[in-house]
Amino acid sequence: MKLNKWMMTAALTAAATFSASTLAEDPLKVGFVYVGPVGDHGWSYEHDQGRQEMQQYFGDKVKTTYVENVSEGADAERIITQLAKSGHEVIFTTSFGFMNPTIKAAKRFPNVTFEHATGYKQAKNVSTYGLRTYEGRYVSGVAAGMATKTNTIGYIASFPIPEVIRDINSVYLGAKSVNPDIKIKIVWVNTWYDPGKESDAANALIDQGADIIVQHTDSPAPLIAAEKRGVMGIGQASDMSHFAPKAHMFSVRDVWAPHYIETVKEVMNDSWKPTDFWGGFQEDILQIVSINPDLPKDIQAAIKTTHAKIKAGAFHPFTGPMVDNTGKEVIAAGYTLNDKELAAVNWYVEGIDATIPK
Template sequence: MKINKWMAAAALAFTSILSSASNAADEPLKVGFVYVGPVGDHGWSYEHDQGRIEMEKHFAGKVKTTFVENVPEGADAERVITQLAKSGHKLIFTTSFGFMNPTLKVAKRFPNVRFEHATGYKRSKNVSTYVLRTYEGRYVSGVAAGMTTKSNVIGYIASFPIPEVIRDINAVYLGAKSVNPDVKIKIVWANTWYDPGKEADAANALMDQGVDVILQHTDSPAPLIAAEKRGKKGIGQASDMSHFAPTAHMFSVRDYWAPHYIRTVEEVMNGTWKSEDYWGGFAEDLLHITSVNPNLPEDVKQAISDTQEKIRSGAFHPFTGPIKDNQGKEVIPAGKSLNDKELASVMWYVEGIDASIPK
C-alpha cells in the first residue's frame, strides 16, 4: 500500500513537471531591443523599431517584445541590457556601436541569453554582430549628388569617427567622383547620433560654405528641412524622409531590418542560432532606395537605378581597387575588393578628401 501511494505521488509529481514544461514551451519568446535614440527620430532607431513591430506581427503571439529608447552608450546601456536579461528576455538586440562593450559584459553573466549587436566587431559564443552595407546606399547617393550639384561641393554631416561612418563618407565621395571629377566634399562632425538642433546647425554651416547637396549620418530630418528652406538638395537617412522636404528630398536610403529580425528569432526558436558576423545590403533586401523625387532629371533617376542594380547583382563593389588614401598611399590594389573584415576597419579617407579624421 505504501508503495502504491509513493508511486501515485511520483506519478502526480511527474505529471506536474510535464505540465510546467509544456506551459513554459507555450510561453512566447521574450525579445528585447535597446535603442540609442527615440523611436520617433524618423531615422535609425525608428527603422529598428519598425523591424521589431513587423517581426512581432510575423510570429503572431509566439514572440513578446520589449524596447528601451534613448539609452546612452556606456554604463546606462549596461544597466538596461542587464535588466532585460534578468527579466527573462532570451534574445536581446543592442542597436548602436557604443553598446558593444556593455553587450559583451552582460553576455558573460548570462550565457543562456542570445545577444545581437548592431555595427560592432566583437563577438563571443552568445554574441553575434550584424550590420547593413550602408556604404552601398552611400555610393548610390554619391552618384546622384555628383550629378546634381551645381557648385561642385557636396556636404556630409558625420556623427562619430568610427569605421562605419568613415567608410560611408568614402563611399559617397567615390560615387560622386565617378560621375563628376571636379566634385569636392566638406564634412562637419556633429558628434551625436540624434540632435535636431545640432544637425540643422551643421547643415547650415555646410550650405554657408557653398554646399548645395546635403548628406548625413545623423538621424533626424533637420538637415533636409534646412536644405528645403534654402533651396538646396538632400538625401534621407535610414528611413523615408520625403514628406519633410518635398522639393529638397532627392530620395532616401531606407534601412529595412525586419528580414534579419525574423530570421534571427526563427533560429533561436529552432535551436540553430550561432554567433556570426552578418552583413546585409541591397542583395539581401535590407537596404532600399525609396521615394525617388520625380523632380529629378531623368538621367539622374536612371543612374540611381542602374548603380543600385550593379551593386545588388554583385557586378560592382564600391571598394574595388586601385584606390589610394588622401595621403597618396595605395590602400586597395587594382582588382581587389575589400572583404567584410577589411571594410569593418576602414579608418582612412580616400584620395581627394581634403580633411583629417578626428582623434
C-alpha cells in the same frame, strides 16, 4: 511594450528568468535597446518598425520590449543587464557604442542570445549584424555628383567610427565617378540624434557652398534645413520624402524585419549560431525609396542603374587600386575589401581634403 529606462530596475529585476525550454507555452521574450527615440524618423525608428513587424509575424509566440534613448556606455550596460535578468532570451542592441556593454553582459548571461548592430566583437552567445550602408552612400554620391551646381557635397557626420568614415569615402567615390571636380565638406556633430545640431551643421555646410546635403545622423532636420535654403538632400535610414518634398532626392531605407524574423526563428529551433551578418541591396534590407520625380531623367536613371549594378554584384565601391589622401595604397589593384576590412576602414580616400578626428 515600451519601458522608460529609469523604470527598468523596478519593472524588470523582480521578474523571474525562464528559458524557452522551461515553459514551452510561454512567449519568447525579445528585448531591443535603442540609442535614440523611436520617433527619430531615422535609425531607431526603423529598428522599431522591424521589431513591430517581427512581433506581428510571430503573434503570441513572441513578447517584445524596447528601451529608447539609452546612452552609450554604463547606462547601456545597466539596461542590457536588466533585460537579461528579467527573462529576455534574445536581446538586440542597436548602436555601435553598445558593443562593449553587450559583450560584458553576454559573459554574465551565457544562456541569453545577444545580437549587436554595427559592431565587430562576437562571442559564443553574441552575433553582430549590420548594413552595407556604403552601397547606398555610393548611389548617393553618384546622384549628388550629377546634381550639384557648386561641385560641393556637405556631409553631416556623427562619430569617427569605421562605418561613418567608410561611408564618407563611398559618397565621395560615387560623386567622383561622375564629376571630376567634386569636393566634399564634413561637419562632425558627435551625436546620432540632435535635430538642433543637425540643422546647424546643414546650414554651416550650405554657407560653405554645399548644395547637396548627405547625413549620417537620424533626424529629418538636415533635409528640412536644405528645403528652407533651396538646396537638395538625401534621406537617411527611413523614407524622409514627406519632410522636404522639394529638397528630397531619394532616401536610403533600412529594413530590419527580415533579419529579426530570421534570428528569432533560429533561436526557436535551436539553430542560432554567432555570425557577422551584413545586409544590403542584394537582400533588400537596404533599399532606395521615393526617388523625386522632379529630378532630371538622367539622374533618375543613374540612381537606378547604379543600384542595379551593386545589387547584382557587378560592382563594389571598394575595389582597388585605391590610395588614401596621404598617397598610401590602401587597396591593391583588382582586390575588393572583405567584410572584416570594411569594418576597419580608418582612412580617407584620395581627394578628400580633411583629417579624421581623433
